[in-house]
Amino acid sequence: MKPLTLTIKGGADKDGRADAVNEVEIVSGEIIGIVGPTGSGKSTLIADIEQFAQGDTPSGRSILIDGEEPEPTLRTDPRKKLVAQLSQNMHFLADMSVEDFLRMHAKSRGKNGDTANKVVELANTLTGEPINPGHPLTILSGGQSRALMTADIAVISDSPIVLIDEIENAGIKKKEALHLLAGEGKIVVVVTHDPMLALMASRRIVMKNGGMTKVISTTDQEHRVFLDIEKVDGWLTTLRETIRRGEVVVA
């Protein structure tokens, strides 16, 4: 994958005041967080990036690729799209089987339909109850849907920029999912309230009242805290699995 630079040019907050951060540059291979209270504009910033805003969204921000305004087809044609997005809305409404849906999605991205089976296989490594390709999409649980979309992004969308909106509420293995999505040399932008995910990122953009207020680089001290959280998280995951399997936890 060709390395690229994503630039966010500041716009304005909900009251029309200019973003305190007027430019953020992100290069391939970086994981960057977006943090802030609910309603602070995190999802709006993600939406600006997803559609390569050119001062034509309510925030007035612009997105540049390698320092230049992206050509219009990059904004709309899924075959050329540079962005894959895992959003908060994970309930499928499509009245189709898992396999038909994935085949159609592969077609829309100009990929071979046979990748559908690979997506299901990969999704089943992230979720407790396996997904059956013949099942209707609409009966998948929240966790299964998220696992399927994560695998879809890794296999079918396979874009150099990945946007993730609050993966922690998903009921899937979050660290594995993030590693799968980050792949090799991608730009990953992750909206999160989760300390582990936030500190896994090398920097984080802080949002308030719709505006970008500052960018914090993860400190060495924060990195040490991250290693502690990782241990705690591993322990919690083991406990969760034990309880799920219907076994008794021992001290």
Place this chain on the structure above:
Amino acid sequence: MKMVVTAGTPGSGKTSVLMHVIRDLKRVGVKPALVKIDCLWTEDDTRFKRLDVPVAVGLSRDMCPDHYAIYNVEEMLDWAAEQNADVLLNETAGLCLRCAPYPDSCLAVCVIDVTTGPNTPLKVGPLLTTADAVVTTKGDLVSQAEREVFRERILEANPRCRIIEANGLSGKGSAELADLIRGWSDISGEMVLRHNPPLGVCTLCTGELRVAKDHHRGVLRHIDGFMEYTGE
């Protein structure tokens, strides 16, 4: 004068998208006038009037709303000219999927709700297949993959159309549609519909209430697909 005909199923977001488009047009000095066509009742005109643009309402009542819209095109254009408008925006009632109220030289816009599922583009018929632009709404409620599958289905039904992903609440996509309107040619010459309306006259339209087959006349289609003409 440019003419934009906007159609789409009820609740798909036609009015919300048009409200953002009106703001965008006014911002760049284009003067729109809007005619809202509905069947029995509407209060959309009060929403549009807040934007300080000329607004007129037509209620079709006993007449087919699309036929009513088509029949009154000249009056609507004359009215828009009296308002010194540059663009006539016509929002149709958007009910019948058999018909498409698009004259050839207008900009035909079909608004369609992504949450209705990816089979919808195949069901909508000429409303979508003869449109110049297809505006998808409520895409924020589904995943990116589902939006892309929906888009693929639209292109299967209408390969030549321009697809605009819009959001009636945030205003996403409206600037793109406003640009398309500004670049569209003015209407000229005798206008012709892009698609033929349904066949013949319907006995129900003339007031028949009885259900039994004996009471129906015209070009009729049986549930097994057999078609016949009954009448004089």
